[in-house]
Amino acid sequence: MTGVLTDGGVFVGGGGADYGVPQELALKYGNRHGLIAGATGTGKTVTLQILAEGFSSAGVPVFMADVKGDLSGIAAAGSEAGKLHGAFTERSNTIGFDLSYRSFPTVFWDMFGEKGHPVRTTVSEMGPLLLSRLMGLSEAQEGVINIAFHLADKEGLALLDLNDLRAMLRHVGEQADQIELEYGNVDTRSIGAIQRQLLVLENQGGDKFFGEPALELSDLIRTDSSGMGQINLLAADKLMSSPQLYATFLLWLLSELFEELPEIGNPDKPKLVFFFDEAHLLFDDAPKALVDKVEQVARLIRSKGVGVYFITQNPADVPDGILSQLGNRVQHALRAFTARDQRDLRRAAENYRANPAFDTELAIKEVGTGEAVTSFLQAKGVPGIVERTLVRPPQSRLGPLSAQERAQVMAESAFGTKYDTPIDRESAQEILAQRAEAAAQEAAKAEADAQAKAQAPAARSELEDSFDGFNNARRYQPATKTARKTQARSGRSDSVMTTFGKSLARQLGTKTGQALVRGVLGSLFKSR
DSSP: OBOSEETTEEEEEEESTTSOEEEEEEGGGGGGOEEEEOOTTSSHHHHHHHHHHHHHHTTOOEEEEESSSOOGGGGSBOOTTSTTHHHHHHHHHHHTBOOOOOOOOEEEEETTSSSSEEOOBOHHHHHHHHHHHHHTOOHHHHHHHHHHHHHHHHHTOOOOSHHHHHHHHHHHHHTHHHHHHHHOOOOHHHHHHHHHHHHHHHHTTHHHHBSBSOOOGGGTSOBOTTSOBOEEEEEOTTGGGSHHHHHHHHHHHHHHHHHHSOOOOSOSSOSEEEEEESTHHHHTTOOHHHHHHHHHHHHHGGGGTEEEEEEESOGGGSOHHHHTTOOEEEEOOOOOOSHHHHHHHHHHHHTSBOOTTSOHHHHHHHOOTTEEEEEOBOGGGOBOBOEEEEEOOOSBOSSOOOHHHHHHHHHTOTTHHHHSSOBOOSOHHHHHHHHHHHHHHHHHHHHHHHHHHHHHHHHHHHHHHHHHHHHHHHSOOOOOHHHHHHHHHHHHHHHHHHHHHHHHHHHTTSHHHHHHHHHHHHHHHHHO
16 A cells, blocks of 8 residues: 655555556655646645645645635544545545545744734845835836835845835935935835835735744744654735735745755755745736746756745646746646637646547546646656546645634744744834934034024123223223323323412412412502
C-alpha cells in the first residue's frame, strides 16, 4: 500500500487505465513551481490540501491562503465518522493508498488579527511599486510616492504605518518649492489624490496590515519537533473583499522571500512551498511592470528553494511568461459552454505532453470531481506524459474547524506573545511632529524678540535723556582757549560791579554812608 510519501516524491493519486499507477510529485522538482486549475466545485481545494499534507510530511514548510475558510481542517485529523469516510476508503483501495487519518502542524495567520496571529509589514518594506499598485495610482502619483520614499531615506525617517506615510506626504508638499530642482515638480493635487487613496485603503483594513511587529520570514520556515513542515494558513475569507490588498500582500511576501533568502541552487527538497490561491487577482488589470516583476520572481526564486503554486479556475488567467515556468500541473475539469471557453480548453490541452491512450482536451472536459489531468516533472526536469488521475483523499479533516478548535490551536502557538500586541515606536510621524513643534516654538520666540526690539529703543531713549540732563548739570565741560579768555574777562568785570553793589548796599544802611552818597550825587549835579 502506498503512503503519502513515496521514494523521493509526494503521492498525489493513481493514474492509468485502472488508476493503479502512482502519480508522484518529485520533491527535488518541487521548487519548479506548479499549477492547480479547474472550474468551481471540481476538487481544487482537496488537491491543495493533499499537496500541503504531502510537503509537510516531507519536512517542507507550506504557506497558503484559506480563501473560502474550509482549509482550517488541516489542523485536525480526519475521522471514520465523517460522511465521506466510505467514499474515501473506496478511493484509497482503488489507487492503492493507505488511508490513515492525522492532523498537521498548523499556524493560523490573519491580517485583521481575528482568526489568526496578526501579520504585518511596514510601509518601507512594501516599497513604492507595490504600494502604488495597491492604491491604483497614476504614473504622476507614483512619482510623488517615490519622492516621499527617497526623501524619507535621506532624512532618516522610518515609514512604518499609514500615518507615517501621510505625514511624509505633507512634508513633501510643504517643501515642494525647495525640492523641485532636485526631484522635479510636486503637484499638490497629486498629494491630495494619494491621501484620499490612503483613506480608502484604511477603510479596507490596510491600516492593520502596516505596522510593527513586522512578520519575520524565518517564522514561516519552520518544522516541528517531529520534523514535519509547519503549515502557515492565512485566513483570507474577509481579506478577499479587498482583492487588491489580498493580491498585493501575497506578492509582497513572494518578493520578500526572493530578496532575503540565500541562493541554494537545486536542493533535494524545497525550503518552502507557497500556494497562491485565486491567482487571477494578481494579474487582473496589472501594469506591465508588475507582471514583469512577478515573472522575474517566479523565474529566479526557485534557486532559493521556494516553489510557487498558482491556483486558479482557468490556466488562461496566468500570463504565458509565467505559465511556461510551471512544471507540475494538476488540471481539474474545465467547462466549455461558449466559444471562448472552447478556445481556453484547447489552449489548456496544448500545454501538456500528449498521451496516446486518450485525448487530453476531451479528458479535461470529462474528468469528474476528485479526478484530474496531471503532469509532473520527471528525470532531468522533463515534463511527464499527461495522465488521468484519481486524487487521493486527505488525511486531515475535510472542512473547517470550529471557532473553539481554532482558538485552541492559536492558544498553543508560540507566536502569540510575539505578534498579537502591536508596537508603535518613534517613526516619521512623531519625528516630523517634533520638528514642526520646535519650528513653531522658534518662530514664536523670534516674533517675541522682534516685538521687544521694536519697543526697546523708545524706552532707552527716554531713560538716557533723564541721565543726560543729570550728567550735564554736574559734569565739567572744558572750553576752548578763546572762550576761557572771554569768560575770564567777563568774570572779573562782574566781580567788581558785584562787589561795589554789595558795598554800596551795606553803606546805605549807615549814616556815614548816606552822607557820602549825598555828597557824591551833589558833586555830579554841580559839574553838569
